[in-house]
Amino acid sequence: MEFEKAYEKAVEDNILPGYALMAGNKNGKVLYSGARGMQSLRDASSRPFQLDTICAIASMTKLMTAVAALQCVEAGLLELDKPVSDLLPEIGKYGIITGFDDEKNEATMVPNSTPITLRMLLSHTNGHEYDWFNPLLMKWRASRGEMPWVGPTVEQKSTLPLIFEPGTSFRYGAGSDWAGKLVEKATGKSLEAFMAERIWGPLGIKDITFYPKKRDDMADRMATISTLNEKGEGPAVDAPDFDILFGGTECLGGGGGFASMEGYFAFLQAVLRKDRSLLNDLSWTELFKPQLNEQCKKAFNDYLKSSPLHSQYLGMCIPTDLEKTWSFAGMICEKGQRGRMSDGSIFWGGVPSMTWYLDFEAGICGVAACQIIPPMSPSVLALHEQFQREMYQKFSGAK
Known part of the structure; x- marks a missing residue:
């Protein structure tokens, strides 16, 4: 596939140290999975980036927190x-x-x-x-x-x-x-304990946590953050002083999670199929429905257009002329984009240039993992878009 060649070139050009990609449908089938590169640029590391590599998922944690809140x-x-x-x-x-x-x-x-x-x-x-x-x-x-x-x-x-x-x-x-x-x-429980009991456990997921340093089974699978220069250009170098939690020690429902892509994708696919072991039908409807009135929706779209940083970081480099709104799950693109996504597709991601999407009309979802800053680096998000486009064109029947 063409996107594989693009990712491989990014690895060869030292733009992307390593990555993992997964896509699937609402019937539980994995349509694509693959990983390449290294999980760390630190001198002592030689472990390849794999589907079980543990990544800081940052704001991808928000979707799990929304599900937990609706369970309550x-x-x-x-x-x-x-x-x-x-x-x-x-x-x-x-x-x-x-x-x-x-x-x-x-x-x-x-x-x-x-x-x-x-x-x-x-x-x-x-x-x-x-x-x-x-x-x-x-x-x-x-x-x-x-x-x-x-x-x-x-x-x-x-x-x-x-x-x-x-x-x-x-x-x-x-x-x-x-x-x-x-x-x-x-x-009366920590977010870790509650999610383990109510989300990860029912789905059979073991590779999501807020405390990876307490997990001996994750020690040699931890990816580290790398950085491009301020312009988003390579070569990528190790960022040993970057603390993605900025001193956080509590469970941060907005950005404190760590997961393998196998683990997170299992959760994402459960969200796509509206798994009743997590939420009832009314709660799934609430999770996905637009929550912004016209005033707040205008503020949101104006916000995304207010600076290149906002359109990159929050708009995820999706064209600003596509009208957007917000659900508890994440950002909704009200209109689709030819060859990429259907109307009403939902997106979000995390600081280290990570993204996920849910396309309900096409019946597919996907996640793209890496550990690279500056946040939501356009050169990396362009790769993730290419991955999404090929999954859409191959598996949704759209051309």
């Missing part, structure tokens, strides 16, 4: 539209940041009047934005002698001023981290 809703432990402040008193406590006085080195805040709900957390309409995306929040962090998104706990990383009234706009932030914390509060 099904069980009556949480409600989508109930304020979360009783279980998460830290969230939103600073109000909304409206400006910053450089002379006084202090932020201007106003109270928010709308309570934050689980629905807002899973939809990124809760008022939060990752601090490293927002200049005002970066100034606020610096005024307190703090670094962005650094610290062991969700509270330390993500107790931030809001940047808009909850429910009125869209920004990409730590909603899934807070949702994971909400699951822990509601169940």
Whole structure:
């Protein structure tokens, strides 16, 4: 296949140290699986990148957290539209940041009047934005002698001023981290324990965890992060000082997972087939349906177009003229793209240029794994697009 040649050339040209790809259909069939390259560029490593290589999956964790949260809703432990402040008193406590006085080195805040709900957390309409995306929040962090998104706990990383009234706009932030914390509060279990019991266990998956360093069986299968230069050009080199968790020690529902692609793909395929061992039919419908009203949807699409970084990192290099919205599962492309995907396909990915997709009309899903930064590097995402296109053209019947 042509995409295989493109990936192989990227490995030979030292753009991509290693990768794993899997695609399948809703009937449980694996349509393609393959891996090549090395799992690490560190001197002592010689292990090839394989389907059982353990990767930091970053924001690909969010899909699992959304499923876990809806499991709690099904069980009556949480409600989508109930304020979360009783279980998460830290969230939103600073109000909304409206400006910053450089002379006084202090932020201007106003109270928010709308309570934050689980629905807002899973939809990124809760008022939060990752601090490293927002200049005002970066100034606020610096005024307190703090670094962005650094610290062991969700509270330390993500107790931030809001940047808009909850429910009125869209920004990409730590909603899934807070949702994971909400699951822990509601169940009395760690997110690791809850997902092992309710998601990974029922699917027979052993290679997903928040704590790979505690797993002796993963020690020699851990991939490491490599980096291209700031322009996304090779050769890739080892990035030994890059900590993808930035000091995190808790289960981070928004980005703290580690998985083999065999393991994650088994979960993704269960999502594609709407496996009833995970959720009932109503919950699957809720997971996939568009959650943004017209105002928030416009804010989302404007956000993706606001800078090349946003269209690359959050828009996943998908053309910005394709209208998008958001579901609890991830980003929905409302219209398909000829030769690539059907209307309503859902996408998301993770910092080390990782992507997954669900194409319900074509009945296929796929995941593309690697461990390369800068995040969502366009040269790597172009390879993942080629993989998706060939899977679509070969297995969906579309040409």
